[in-house]
Structure formats: structure tokens, C-alpha cells
Amino acid sequence: MEKITEKYLQKVQHTDVSFVRNLLDRINWKARLIGIKGPRGVGKTTLMLQYIKLKLAHEIENTLYVSLDNIWFSQNKLVDLADMFVKRGGKHLFLDEVHKYPNWSQELKNIYDDHPKLQVVFTGSSLLEILNARADLSRRAVVYHMQGLSFREFLAIDQRIQLSVFPLEEILKNHLAISQEVLKSVKPLQYFPQYLRHGYYPFYQEELDLYESRLEEIINMMLEIELPLLRQVDIAYVPKIKLLLLTIAESAPFVANVSKLSERIGINRNTLLQYLHFLEEIGLTQNLFKEAKGISRLQKPNKIYVDNTNLAYVLNAPDMGNLRETFFANQLSYQHLLTYPEKGDFLIDEKYTFEIGGKGKDTRQIQKIPQSYVAADDIEYGFQHRIPLWLFGFLY
Numbered sequence: 001m002e003k004i005t006e007k008y009l010q011k012v013q014h015t016d017v018s019f020v021r022n023l024l025d026r027i028n029w030k031a032r033l034i035g036i037k038g039p040r041g042v043g044k045t046t047l048m049l050q051y052i053k054l055k056l057a058h059e060i061e062n063t064l065y066v067s068l069d070n071i072w073f074s075q076n077k078l079v080d081l082a083d084m085f086v087k088r089g090g091k092h093l094f095l096d097e098v099h100k101y102p103n104w105s106q107e108l109k110n111i112y113d114d115h116p117k118l119q120v121v122f123t124g125s126s127l128l129e130i131l132n133a134r135a136d137l138s139r140r141a142v143v144y145h146m147q148g149l150s151f152r153e154f155l156a157i158d159q160r161i162q163l164s165v166f167p168l169e170e171i172l173k174n175h176l177a178i179s180q181e182v183l184k185s186v187k188p189l190q191y192f193p194q195y196l197r198h199g200y201y202p203f204y205q206e207e208l209d210l211y212e213s214r215l216e217e218i219i220n221m222m223l224e225i226e227l228p229l230l231r232q233v234d235i236a237y238v239p240k241i242k243l244l245l246l247t248i249a250e251s252a253p254f255v256a257n258v259s260k261l262s263e264r265i266g267i268n269r270n271t272l273l274q275y276l277h278f279l280e281e282i283g284l285t286q287n288l289f290k291e292a293k294g295i296s297r298l299q300k301p302n303k304i305y306v307d308n309t310n311l312a313y314v315l316n317a318p319d320m321g322n323l324r325e326t327f328f329a330n331q332l333s334y335q336h337l338l339t340y341p342e343k344g345d346f347l348i349d350e351k352y353t354f355e356i357g358g359k360g361k362d363t364r365q366i367q368k369i370p371q372s373y374v375a376a377d378d379i380e381y382g383f384q385h386r387i388p389l390w391l392f393g394f395l396y
């Protein structure tokens with residue numbers, strides 16, 4: 001317990017708070033059980049430590065952070081740690097990577113029920129299931145999803161520029177005024193290519209020359225460790241899933257021909273569709289369907305994208321058209337519903353139709369569709385229903 005406390009205090013002391021993710025202000029920190037889930041590398045650990053340093057400095061001795069992959073848990077139980085902590089006056093317990101601890105859901109439930117004055121905050125893989133866990137935590141836990149940096153957040157870190165978040169409806173109505181406001185502080189097109197290549201995962205700041213190799217390691221850990229652990233995928237099938245991911249990346253946006261693809265990968269149709277679902281769950285791809293209702297694991301997606309542009313660069317040499325669509329899909333999907341429309345590239349919230357393209361892209365293909373827009377790259381300002389693509393990086 002003493003060693004865990006010592007490590008925790010050292011981590012908090014060395015945590016940088018010069019930039020804090022927008023999610024920190026959106027979380028209801030008054031809740032007794034809070035979950036933060038998301039893919040590896042997006043900054044879940046940093047967010048917890050920043051909250052402790054910024055908001056709980058006056059209660060630092062009544063607070064504890066511990067990662068559940070700590071060797072201490074090979075001989076000790078989480079419920080025992082919580083019990084000891086509460087007896088010593090503990091009030092706030094932060095648990096990192098709960099998915100690495102066996103029976104985590106049952107023990108969290110027990111801690112919640114047995115210690116009504118203890119607040120527990122935990123992080124886990126994007127594959128973490130609260131509802132379907134053996135102990136149903138869905139009624140107890142408030143769960144937030146975290147994804148990588150938006151273009152706005154990248155600018156805040158990289159250029160030390162604080163810019164506002166703009167909801168989608170505001171961008172659609174006032175994009176010209178918003179663009180004028182942003183351009184007083186920064187030229188977005190100067191930094192947009194950098195963001196597309198290496199700005200999505202916060203660790204790009206550490207050693208930029210090693211960024212792509214670190215991202216490859218993260219992909220491998222997701223496929224080789226998290227999928228077998230949390231989705232019971234046979235490790236022998238991981239090479240087939242890797243081949244599936246590379247096949248998608250080579251021709252993204254990928255239009256799935258299930259019969260040909262299952263033949264090429266060497267797995268049956270149902271297994272292939274399940275693997276496509278897993279790749280999206282883990283944060284490596286994004287599936288686009290015509291209908292959002294009643295989607296099952298055995299339903300064929302109409303289009304498949306790599307989850308973000310940084311992954312696209314690591315997995316394949318993407319063309320600009322692919323990068324534009326991938327960026328738009330990634331930034332919009334965090335807080336909005338994306339489906340595949342009859343005309344155009346994306347339907348947002350079953351209401352707004354979008355066509356994505358370069359600066360020469362016009363509205364002719366979608367001009368007869370109500371509430372339709374073009375997100376155009378390489379422009380600083382838009383006009384009417386033509387909006388700069390980079391501006392959709394200011395949604396969070």
C-alpha cells in the first residue's frame with residue numbers, strides 16, 4: 001500500500017497540466033462511480049491525473065491512483081485495497097486499466113455497495129462492457145467515451161492557442177463568422193496536414209520521430225492482447241484480423257464485398273462480419289450503414305473507414321480524398337450519428353447530407369437535397385452551404 005501511494009504521488013507531481021482536454025469539464029465529477037473508456041493512447045490516464053492535480057490538491061492524502069496491471073494485484077484483491085484505503089480516510093479512488101484485472105466488474109460493484117462514501121473513477125479499453133459485464137454496473141456507473149485529439153485540441157497543444165468549441169448547428173449557420181474569428185489567431189491550413197499525419201494521439205509530443213512505430217505497437221497490442229482478453233478471439237486468428245485491417249486500409253473507404261473478402265482472408269461470412277464489428281469497437285475502423293436502427297454484429301456495413309487519419313498513414317499511403325473523408329467521419333462520429341446516404345458521402349443525425357472534397361468541390365451533386373452541405377478542403381472561408389473542412393475539427 002505504501003509503495004502504491006508513493007508511486008501515485010510521484011505520478012501526480014510529474015503530470016503536466018499546461019493543456020487539459022475538454023472532456024475534463026464535461027464529466028460529472030460528483031457521481032460516485034465514473035467510467036472513462038476509449039482506445040489505447042488517447043490520454044485517459046493523463047486526464048485522471050490532471051483532475052487529481054487540479055481539483056483534488058486539497059485532498060491529496062485522501063485520494064489514490066493505481067493501475068490495475070500493477071504487480072501488487074497478483075497477490076492482493078482490489079476489494080481489499082479499497083477497504084484499506086477507506087479505513088485510512090480515503091475518499092477518491094482512481095483505478096486505471098480495469099480490464100486487466102480479472103473479475104473487475106464484480107469487485108467494483110462490491111466496492112460501490114460496501115463503501116457509500118467512496119468515489120471511484122476507472123478507465124478501461126473501448127471494448128469494456130458495463131451493461132453485459134457479469135455484475136451489471138450500468139445502473140451504478142456514469143460512463144464517458146474518450147477519443148483522440150480534435151484539430152482544435154491539437155492546435156491548443158502545438159501552438160498554445162486556446163480556441164472555442166463550436167457545436168455542429170452553429171458551424172452550419174455561422175461558419176463564415178467562426179472562420180474569421182479563428183483566422184485572427186492562427187492559419188488552420190498551415191497545421192492541418194500535420195494534424196492529419198500525427199496529431200490525433202497526444203503522445204506525438206514526446207518523440208515525433210518514433211510516433212509511427214509507437215502507433216504500430218498500439219495497433220498490435222489492441223489486436224494481440226485486448227481482443228483475445230475481452231472478446232475471446234483465438235490468438236491464432238489475429239493474423240487474419242491484421243490482414244483484414246490492412247485490406248480495409250488499402251482501399252478505404254472500403255466497400256465490403258463479403259463473399260470475396262471472406263474467401264481472401266480465409267474465414268466464413270459470419271466470422272468476418274463479427275471481426276469487422278470488433279475492429280470498430282476497438283477503435284481501429286469505422287463502419288458506415290444505410291440504416292442506424294437495429295444494427296447487429298452480423299450486418300454488412302456499406303462502407304468502412306480507418307478510424308482516424310493517423311492510423312491511415314501508418315497502415316497505408318492514403319490518397320487525399322480518403323484522408324478528407326476519414327477526418328470528417330472521425331470528428332463527427334464522436335458526438336453525432338453517421339449513416340450512409342443515397343446521395344452524398346455522409347448523412348449526419350438523419351438530417352444533414354454532406355459531400356466531402358477539395359477546394360474545387362461544388363454543391364451540384366447534392367443541390368436538390370434539403371439541408372445539404374459541402375465540406376471543402378484547402379479553403380480558409382466558406383460561402384453559404386460550402387464550409388471549410390478543417391472547421392469540423394472544432395466540434396470538441
